[in-house]
Amino acid sequence: xxxxxxxxxxxxxxxxxxxxxxxxxxxxxxxxxxxxxxxxxxxxxxxxxxxxxxxxxxxxxxxxxxxxxxxxxxxxxxxxxxxxxxxxxxxxxxxxxxxxxxxxxxxxxxxxxxxxxxxxxxxxxxxxxxxxxxxxxxxxxxxxxxxxxxxxxxxxxxxxxxxxxxxxxxxxxxxxxxxxxxxxxxxxxxxxxxxxxxxxxxxxxxxxxxxxxxxxxxxxxxxxxxxxxxxxxxxxxxxxxxxxxxxxxxxxxxxxxxxxxxxxxxxxxxxxxxxxxxxxxxxxxxxxxxxxxxxxxxxxxxxxxxxxxxxxxxxxx
Amino acid sequence: xxxxxxxxxxxxxxxxxxxxxxxxxxxxxxxxxxxxxxxxxxxxxxxxxxxxxxxxxxxxxxxxxxxxxxxxxxxxxxxxxxxxxxxxxxxxxxxxxxxxxxxxxxxxxxxxxxxxxxxxxxxxxxxxxxxxxxxxxxxxxxxxxxxxxxxxxxxxxxxxxxxxxxxxxxxxxxxxxxxxxxxxxxxxxxxxxxxxxxxxxxxxxxxxxxxxxxxxxxxxxxxxxxxxxxxxxxxxxxxxxxxxxxxxxxxxxxxxxxxxxxxxxxxxxxxxxxxxxxxxxxxxxxxxxxxxxxxxxxxxxxxxxxxxxxxxxxxxxxxxxxxxxxxxxxxxxxx
Numbered sequence: 001x002x003x004x005x006x007x008x009x010x011x012x013x014x015x016x017x018x019x020x021x022x023x024x025x026x027x028x029x030x031x032x033x034x035x036x037x038x039x040x041x042x043x044x045x046x047x048x049x050x051x052x053x054x055x056x057x058x059x060x061x062x063x064x065x066x067x068x069x070x071x072x073x074x075x076x077x078x079x080x081x082x083x084x085x086x087x088x089x090x091x092x093x094x095x096x097x098x099x100x101x102x103x104x105x106x107x108x109x110x111x112x113x114x115x116x117x118x119x120x121x122x123x124x125x126x127x128x129x130x131x132x133x134x135x136x137x138x139x140x141x142x143x144x145x146x147x148x149x150x151x152x153x154x155x156x157x158x159x160x161x162x163x164x165x166x167x168x169x170x171x172x173x174x175x176x177x178x179x180x181x182x183x184x185x186x187x188x189x190x191x192x193x194x195x196x197x198x199x200x201x202x203x204x205x206x207x208x209x210x211x212x213x214x215x216x217x218x219x220x221x222x223x224x225x226x227x228x229x230x231x232x233x234x235x236x237x238x239x240x241x242x243x244x245x246x247x248x249x250x251x252x253x254x255x256x257x258x259x260x261x262x263x264x265x266x267x268x269x270x271x272x273x274x275x276x277x278x279x280x281x282x283x284x285x286x287x288x289x290x291x292x293x294x295x296x297x298x299x300x301x302x303x304x305x306x307x308x309x310x311x312x313x314x315x316x317x
Numbered sequence: 318x319x320x321x322x323x324x325x326x327x328x329x330x331x332x333x334x335x336x337x338x339x340x341x342x343x344x345x346x347x348x349x350x351x352x353x354x355x356x357x358x359x360x361x362x363x364x365x366x367x368x369x370x371x372x373x374x375x376x377x378x379x380x381x382x383x384x385x386x387x388x389x390x391x392x393x394x395x396x397x398x399x400x401x402x403x404x405x406x407x408x409x410x411x412x413x414x415x416x417x418x419x420x421x422x423x424x425x426x427x428x429x430x431x432x433x434x435x436x437x438x439x440x441x442x443x444x445x446x447x448x449x450x451x452x453x454x455x456x457x458x459x460x461x462x463x464x465x466x467x468x469x470x471x472x473x474x475x476x477x478x479x480x481x482x483x484x485x486x487x488x489x490x491x492x493x494x495x496x497x498x499x500x501x502x503x504x505x506x507x508x509x510x511x512x513x514x515x516x517x518x519x520x521x522x523x524x525x526x527x528x529x530x531x532x533x534x535x536x537x538x539x540x541x542x543x544x545x546x547x548x549x550x551x552x553x554x555x556x557x558x559x560x561x562x563x564x565x566x567x568x569x570x571x572x573x574x575x576x577x578x579x580x581x582x583x584x585x586x587x588x589x590x591x592x593x594x595x596x597x598x599x600x601x602x603x604x605x606x607x608x609x610x611x612x613x614x615x616x617x618x619x620x621x622x623x624x625x626x627x628x629x630x631x632x633x634x635x636x637x638x639x640x641x642x643x644x645x646x647x648x649x650x651x652x
Contacts, residue, residue, distance in 0.1 A: 037572050042473025164626055188621050191628070196567050197574070201370060205618035208363040209355055222475075229567055233491055234362070251477070316474030 043317025140174030153183025199226025380555030386598030438553020442546030528595025
């Protein structure tokens, strides 16, 4: 499977070079994002490849060039290559980090290309024509609202947070603001670094420390897997206990479709946002309506009713 | 031969010094702090969790004690664990069609893991000795190779063990024998074997001799390359054993598996009193070092007195203090 994918990626690269030599009226769109090193990014890579195949089949004159880079410096070089070698008409970029990539993206803009920024904003406003992103505060709010539908005043929850970053803070602060005044007690919150092993160990310690926990906000599907293993080990997975994760991992969605009571819902932070960005960017050349602007995707609550439309069994995430 | 062994042992010091008991004192102090923060710290459940959790780093650190004592270093262990876990999962999933979901599949998977560990260790060892490349560089290289292999096998995502085998394999992590979890039994057996190998065999003494002075060891007719290569093979075997008990915990491996385990293992070894530049190794200390590291993390989860953002600071401070307790010239007259 991996070999097939490598060959496919190689072919796509070769085709992209071949495309560079053909007719001038091809619309060339560069798509630049970090090399996938974790499951969410691997899902994003998969969705980008799917969108490329779909859009190129739909519009023969559109050529999408996908490049992933292992670090910010490599991404800056990749952006230069997209301009000098491919002469792109538009750029879809998910910046590795905001600061070091602001200038390189600005240079691409100066070449006359349309700029679409995905997920992470640049450190200077007004560079991008189109902005597509998930909604971190909304993820916290939606999770809190679901908790409040299931819990009563005086119930206890614990929170497992991600890696200490602005993303984690936005989610956590919005969650705390939403449950304020509901009477739900947050016993404690610890960082589990969006990681299964850390989720397992932190949850084990919460279980030893607090005899009465009614629900867990794990914020992320990987952490939730560790939490579930710890709950089962301690025989505390029953009695109406539930865990709310986030992101939209396919195994989690599958469980929701099958009616898993321990993880009954998920809150979407979709890796497929790159596909949305590619669609909107192509629409900027093809649509008769205006396209430029900011697209903030909803942090949809995934339940058994709507889970099927978020289930991609072939994606690695 | 036994006579020679006698002459090589270090003369016993007349009084108890912190060098011997520093790690044990540090662990007892940590336990008292943990208990005073929350009495649940010493509950049976938490002690069991602590010991089981220490098993991974502890087993790897026993192997690292040999490598470090013989003057080497292995930075690749965390990545190696991730790669072995990944290959083991792929193999067992593939074997379901042939061997079914029974014990046999698990045994073949575990056997393969041990073989892979030995081979990976052999590669590190031969590149260091025959290839004459510094161990730091060799294992820095293999660290990157193993890490990217697991990312590649997992297609950037997560490899998950077939659900039916998970049922068969799960007891290896979660079940107990005479009230002691199986990973802890493995840890105990590895620790005793390691102690015996280090303190009661010529191999252990050769490791110490090579670590103290490689040239002198060479002139003393010790096959330095062979002994050093073996230390890396032992390290590989320890990593494989740790992986065999790690995989049934969550049944998955990804590029984030085993990140920074190498530094934790090295820290456990040094906290335990082994000298980083080689020549002196203590298996017992390593075990305590691994327990201390796990206990720090456990205690930090038991309290909200300290900001989450300062966890790394607390860990760093305790590691430095634990080593300082042993190294500083406590009450010794200046030579």
